[in-house]
Amino acid sequence: xxxxxxxxxxxxxxxAGAVASELAAPLERVARMLEAAVDGLDRHVAxxxxxxxxxxxxxxxxxxxxxxxxxxxxxxxxLAADLASVVAAPLDRAPEVVDLNELVERAxxxxxxxxxxxxxxxxxxxxxxxMELDPARVVxxxxxxxxxxxxTAGTVTVTTAALPDGARVTVAGPAAPSTRxxxxxxxxxxxxxxxITYSDEGGRTLAELTLVRRK
Amino acid sequence: xxxxxxxxxxxxxxxAGAVASELAAPLERVARMLEAAVDGLDRHVAxxxxxxxxxxx
Numbered sequence: 001x002x003x004x005x006x007x008x009x010x011x012x013x014x015x016a017g018a019v020a021s022e023l024a025a026p027l028e029r030v031a032r033m034l035e036a037a038v039d040g041l042d043r044h045v046a047x048x049x050x051x052x053x054x055x056x057x058x059x060x061x062x063x064x065x066x067x068x069x070x071x072x073x074x075x076x077x078x079l080a081a082d083l084a085s086v087v088a089a090p091l092d093r094a095p096e097v098v099d100l101n102e103l104v105e106r107a108x109x110x111x112x113x114x115x116x117x118x119x120x121x122x123x124x125x126x127x128x129x130x131m132e133l134d135p136a137r138v139v140x141x142x143x144x145x146x147x148x149x150x151x152t153a154g155t156v157t158v159t160t161a162a163l164p165d166g167a168r169v170t171v172a173g174p175a176a177p178s179t180r181x182x183x184x185x186x187x188x189x190x191x192x193x194x195x196i197t198y199s200d201e202g203g204r205t206l207a208e209l210t211l212v213r214r215k
Numbered sequence: 216x217x218x219x220x221x222x223x224x225x226x227x228x229x230x231a232g233a234v235a236s237e238l239a240a241p242l243e244r245v246a247r248m249l250e251a252a253v254d255g256l257d258r259h260v261a262x263x264x265x266x267x268x269x270x271x272x
Contacts, residue, residue, distance in 0.1 A: 010224035016231030023238075063256040070249035077242035084235035087228060 011185050012087045015110065015143055019083045022113040026072045033069040037062055082109045086143065089136030098135045100167050100211070101125040101160055107142035108158070111150060118153035121146075126161045132214045137185055141196070142169060144182035145207045149173030166193070166212040176205050 040062060085106065108121065115121055149156045154174035161168050186196050186209070193212030198205065 006221060006225045009228040010221045012228030013224040013231060014228075016235065017227060020231065059256060059260055063253065063260060066249060066256065067253050070246065070253055073242060073249060074246045077239065077246050080235060080238040080242050083231070084239045088232040088236040 008185060011140065011144065015140060015147075016083060016087045018147065019079065019110055019113070023076055023079060026076050030069045030072045030076070033065050033072070037065045037069070040065075079109060082106050082139075086110065086136050086140050093134050093136055095132045095134050095214070097130045097132050098138075100128045100131055100133070100138075100169070103133070103135055103138050104142060104158060104160060104169060107139045107146055110139070110143040111146035114147050114150040115156070116153070119150055120155045121150070122155060122157045124157065124159045126159070128160055128162045128167045131167060131211060133211060134189070137189060138209075138211070141182050141186045141189070141209060142171070144185065145171045145196075145209065148182065149175055149205070149207070151175040163210070166210065168211070169209045171207045171209075172201070172204050174204060182207070 104123070104125065108123070112121070146156065146158070149171050150173065152173075152175040156171065156173035159170045159172070161170075183196060186194060189211075195210050197208050197210070199208075200206070
């Protein structure tokens with residue numbers, strides 16, 4: 001394993017670690033809710049006089065528990081799928097035609113847990129023609145930029161815009177990016193003309209990922 | 216970050232890749248099962264006669 005491959009795997013590990021900790025609490029809540037639902041059904045069956053319909057109120061309460069479990073596990077399932085699309089993709093995945101805005105939303109899904117009660121994220125997604133990219137790597141770069149930007153309280157703005165020869169994603173926030181992992185993952189994209197630049201504007205830090213359309 | 220820490224993070228990334236791909240499909244199946252259960256209970260409530268004495272769950 002060469003240094004570049006090691007570094008990219010390390011960046012995956014950092015991202016996976018942050019997201020995985022978000023999976024644990026909701027999964028535990030789902031388990032407790034389902035446990036309570038099963039316990040309630042057991043007690044109903046034990047107290048039941050015979051084959052009769054479930055009482056109205058009991059079914060309603062049970063329905064709420066199961067519905068809560070469904071909503072929680074649905075969110076976890078989406079997060080797990082987004083995580084898998086990044087950390088389980090081959091390191092040298094062949095580029096494919098993708099919607100850049102959809103990649104931005106997947107990256108936000110992976111980083112949203114970092115935006116606490118004092119933080120918010122605004123999306124301003126422009127119209128961008130489909131591009132040929134390595135989706136896993138682009139999502140991972142964007143996820144690291146968002147995780148950095150969300151490190152302190154405040155609003156983070158994500159803007160996408162079409163360029164004559166490609167597209168640009170700008171992440172603007174109050175926190176100075178650590179840059180290490182986004183740069184590290186983006187390194188493999190440099191040969192294709194992609195680059196990340198950082199600047200300050202009105203007290204906010206701007207990280208711009210420029211992607212060049214393949215000829 | 217030293218080489219050892221980088222290598223440990225890389226190992227975590229490798230493991231996460233394997234685990235994450237195992238998580239997504241089963242969780243999606245559970246979500247579909249719960250969706251069906253909620254739908255069944257909704258239809259039961261809609262067809263039930265109304266409030267009756269209950270001990271609750």
